[in-house]
Amino acid sequence: MIGVADAEPRLPDLTDGGMGAGLRMVSELAADDDGDVSAEPVADHNGKVVLVRFRIPPWRTHPDSRELTQ
Template sequence: MQRHIVSVPVGPEAVARRFSEVGVAPGSAFADAVLLVVSELVVNVLRHASRSPVAEVGITVGAGQLVVSVADAEPRLPALRPGSRGAGLQLVAELAADYDGNVSAEPAVDHDGKVVLVRFDIPS
């Protein structure tokens, strides 16, 4: 299992540079979906987590799955039930589902805040 954490003030550029390290073909439909998820989650930090000067973006790969995590300093968990999600989280959930994945959120373990997790099955 490989875990990569990148602190980014805005944008998914630093994440895209890690794709080759974790076996994701840059420019593939899957890579584009992952980047769009990162982008949407970072935008949500900007919109809804005013206490967070940065977002901590992680990519974990193992057992045929890629997990994107975005942590911030806002402890309030997002609404994840269908029908209660905003447009950005709805898009994230749909992209995850396209790759047999899902979206979850949990309190952060190492700081006051939360972590949003998006799991994807890596296409073969």
């Protein structure tokens, strides 16, 4: 999981039509590896955190295992 925080309290529109190009690209990349994008307010101050969750395929973390999956 990767999180990015900022001081803007307004949560992003995570619909296909509401996302900008950058967030849409991150969302598509996460979806390629069974992940997703979400946003939530920061508990201790104004702002938000955008979270990206995804699985890292074994061949991306262990170069030798790529040969086993092909």
